[in-house]
Amino acid sequence: MSISLEDVFEKFPNRRREDMIPLLQAIQDKNGFLSEEMISSVGSYLRISVNKIYGVATFYDNFRFGPVGKYHIRLCHGTACHVAGAGTLLKELERILKISDGECDKQGIFSLEVVSCIGACGLAPLIEVNDMYHTNLNLQSLKELIKSLREKENSA
Numbered sequence: 001m002s003i004s005l006e007d008v009f010e011k012f013p014n015r016r017r018e019d020m021i022p023l024l025q026a027i028q029d030k031n032g033f034l035s036e037e038m039i040s041s042v043g044s045y046l047r048i049s050v051n052k053i054y055g056v057a058t059f060y061d062n063f064r065f066g067p068v069g070k071y072h073i074r075l076c077h078g079t080a081c082h083v084a085g086a087g088t089l090l091k092e093l094e095r096i097l098k099i100s101d102g103e104c105d106k107q108g109i110f111s112l113e114v115v116s117c118i119g120a121c122g123l124a125p126l127i128e129v130n131d132m133y134h135t136n137l138n139l140q141s142l143k144e145l146i147k148s149l150r151e152k153e154n155s156a
Helices: 017-031 036-046 050-059 079-083 086-097 139-155
Strands: 071-076 110-115 127-129 132-134
Touching: 017 036, 017 050, 036 050, 071 086, 079 086, 086 110, 086 139, 127 139
Parallel strands: 071 110
Antiparallel strands: 071 127, 127 132
């Protein structure tokens, strides 16, 4: 396990069933994703089956089960974004980053996640990079964004 869960568990001393989602969020905030071992530990701590926890965690787009890159890109593929060209943006992201949905590049710089809706339909198409929204994208603005992130990384 890459982090100690004891300090996270201390924040949820009552071990209530309704603590499951906030507890999983706290672990993901600290670790970046939820591993099998972490989910199993949560199950033991809350006295809830691992299957129940996986069922809840996989229902929500916000939970991840593998590491993400320094720049985690979430592409909205809801109806408005789809109609506005999200499919084309996805193909371009996969081409220039050389990764697919759910993957992280070998250097750990970029990861890509397609989500069903980000909830900003009037600004479609859009992506979220590390909690920052980039809206009304087209192929050119997407390429410029990725170029600027690479330049930022190379100058660091």
